Amino acid sequence: MLSRRLLRIKIVKALYSHFKSESDSLIVSEKNLLFSIDKTYELYHQLLWLVVDVANYAENRIELGRRKKLPTPEELNPNTRFVDNRVIAAIRDSEELTDYLQRKKLGWVQYPELIKKLYILLIDSDFYRQYMNGSTGSFKGDAALVEKFYTRIVCECEALEEVIEEQSIFWTDDVDFATIMVLRTLSDMREGRQELPLLPQYKSDDDREYVRELFRHALVHFREYAEYIGRYTSNWEVERIAFMDNVIMVAAMSELIAFPSIPVKVTLDEFIEIAKYYSTPGSSTFINGVLDKVVEALTAEKRIQKTGRGLLDK
Template sequence: MVSRRLLRIKVLKALYGHFKGGDKTISGSEKELFLSIEKTYDLYHFLMQLFVEVADFAQNRIEIGKQKFRPTPEEKKPNTKFVDNKVVDILRKNEQLAKRLYQNKLSWECYPELVKKLYTRLVSSQYYIDYMNDAGRSFEQDQSLAINFFTNEIEDFDDLYQIVEDQSIYWIDEVEFVLGMIVRTIAKFREDQPSYKGLLPLYKDESDVEFAKRLFRKATVNHVQYREIVDEYTKNWDVDRIAYMDILILVEAIAELIDFKDIPVNITLNEYIDIAKYYSTPNSSVFINGVLDKIVKDLTEKKVIEKKGLGLIDPLSIIPEE
């Protein structure tokens, strides 16, 4: 399922689109926000299918080798450990995966060269060589190969990133988040996996839907009020030199600090400081850290920021969000 971190980023992008989009309505921008989250789920299925595509490519090579006029001994009796990988079989039979790919017209059919490159990368890796040379066979080995494939071959594969960005504007900067979802999915697979289950849901539960909706609404409806807070605590800075994305990050963080009383302050601060590292300028995280620190101290004293329940718990004593 999508993490709270990704939901915060999705809200940030939706805020940017809303305020830079001119005459957009809040309800219209909210629909686009949830469409973008759905698109992330599409990417989850789309990338998951890549492991099957590479296995199918390997199977085709085996069949071509067998049909040669004078096949080599290796081609006559090929090592089929990879093409018989049980994780591949689970994914190939998974009803949810097949349905999502079909309904949303998601296919790697137009990218045979990419599949071939991934196969070449895979078979030259040491973990693949060790896997194929091990005469034993276990489901854990098959799982490990699949996880290694996604963590080692996909994450830094520039060709893939280009295709993903060309496919959908909603998929930019999301491959790493989705790979984390895929790895968690495969780690939970079992050998006797039913064909109708096994993939993660889009949301952990309804509270995540409400979190994204409420955070976006609070940040837009109270934008003027929260922007005034930002202006007050940045009045010693040259306004023209403050990145617009920094302002949006601060507004969203203030919305969460004030309106989500059950989320501990430190979790909110850490989340937005980290988000600033990737979605704004190189110095933004330090700037946002300093501004938010002052805002939290003052607004807590004024009881504008008040926490209750889980929000009062030291975040170090609870399990961090995924």
């Protein structure tokens, strides 16, 4: 499922886009937000299938070797441990996954050079050679090979990043998140289990509502909250404060006020972390200082009312 951090990032980006485009439609901006979240879930399925196409490429090479007029002994009796990998077979045989890919028109058939490159990178790796030369095979060993393919090959492949950007502008920053979902799926797989344990898009209905509510709350109260935050940035020149900083702080303030079940520390940590990657180099320190003052003021005004799990950091 998509993590809360990713959902927060999507909301911040959607708010930034809404105001920078000078849109006057909350409905349209919300649809764009939900669409971008859907696209990340598509990328999860797309990446999960990637190892299957690499294995299919390997199998085709084996067949070509066997069909040669003068095949070598190795070509006649190839090592098929990789193409027979049980984890890959379970992914390939998943009707739920293949149906989803067909419905969304996803796949890698238009990128044979990428599949070839990933295959070459894989067979040149030490972990692949150790796997292929192992004395015995196990489901656990099959799973470890696939996991290393994603962590050591996929995550480091610049050619893959270029292809993903070409496929969808919504996927540019989502590869790491989607890969984590793939790895979580692999860790949930068990030998003999019939169905591939695909992750749901949202952890629960609460997460789905969280997206809509936080986005709407921040959008409706943006000016009010920006002015409130402005009380604690008076020593800074307005033009030196990145607009993204204001968006992040308004989103954080919205979560502090509108979600009593989320601890204050969680909100602060999450949005400060987002600032490290999506705003200027000094933004996280600046935002940290401002939000500390905002929390103190809102608490004194009793506008932050935490209940349940939200009380954990008190």
